[in-house]
Amino acid sequence: MSWERAEMQEAQVRSWVAANFAVTADGKVSTAAGTSSQFTSPADKARLLRIRAEHDAVMIARGTLEKDRMVLGVRDEALRASRVRRGLPEEPLRVIISGSGRIPTDLPVFRYPGGPIVLYTTRRFSSREPAALEGNLTVQVMGEQEVDLSETLHHLRTVYRVRKLVCEGGPTLIRALAELDLIDEIFLTVAAKLFGGSLALTMTGLPGKFLPASRRFRLSDVKKGDNEIYLTYRKEACI
C-alpha cells in the first residue's frame, strides 16, 4: 500500500456514531419549556440507559447539557456490572462539544459520578473558563471556530479507544454530524404526542436549509412499547 493511501485510511478511522433521540408524532424533540426529559415513559428512560451502557462514550452538546442537566452516567448497578464483565470501564467516557467551552461548573455532570469527561472545543476557548479551572475535565482543542467533528471522532477512536459512541444531542450537533454524513445509526423513540410550535426543534434543529444530500437509513428494528415505539435505523452503506 502506498504511503499516501495508508495515511488516508488512517485519517478515516473514527468512532461509530449512533444518535439517540425521542420525538413526538409531529417530529418535535422538546417541550414548550425547551426540555426533553419530560415527554417519554420510564421504559424509554430505561432504554436510554441500556443504549448508553452499550457504548464506549456518550456525546452531548453544550446546549442540551445545560437545558436538560444530564449526568450522562449509567445509574443502574446491573448495567455497570455487565460492562465490567465485558471488559469495559464501569461508565462510558463523557464527551462534551462546545465551541465556546463556556460550561457552567455547577452542572450535575460535574457533581455526580460517571466516566471521565472530555471537552472538545475550539481556539475560541479560554483556559480561564470555569470548567477548565476547576480541573473537572480534559480539554481538547479541535478547530478554529467550530469543533471539527471528523477530527474529533478520529481522535476519540485513536486516543481514547472509543469504538462506538452514542450522541444524545442536541439538534445543532446532530445537524452538524448529518452535514458531514457522520451518523451511522439512529435510535428513535416516537411518543404518541403532538407539540406543534413553529419554533419547536426537530432532530436536526429548526426548519432551514436542506442537508447537502439526503442521508439514507434502513429500518433495522422496531419494538412496540406502552404508547410509544422504538425504532433503530442503520446507515444504508453500513448494512
Ligand SMILES: NC(=O)c1ccc[n+]([C@@H]2O[C@H](COP(=O)([O-])OP(=O)(O)OC[C@H]3O[C@@H](n4cnc5c(N)ncnc54)[C@H](OP(=O)(O)O)[C@@H]3O)[C@@H](O)[C@H]2O)c1
Ligand atoms: N428529544 C430528544 O431526544 C432531545 C435530545 C437532545 C436535546 N433535545 C433538546 O434540544 C434542545 C437543545 O438543542 P440545541 O440545538 O439548542 O443545542 P445543542 O445542539 O444541544 O447545543 C448547541 C451548542 O453546542 C455546541 N456545538 C454543537 N455543535 C458544535 C460544533 N460542531 N462545533 C462547536 N460547537 C458545537 C455549541 O456550543 P457553544 O455555544 O458553547 O459553542 C452550540 O451552541 C433542548 O431543548 C433539548 O431538550 C432533545
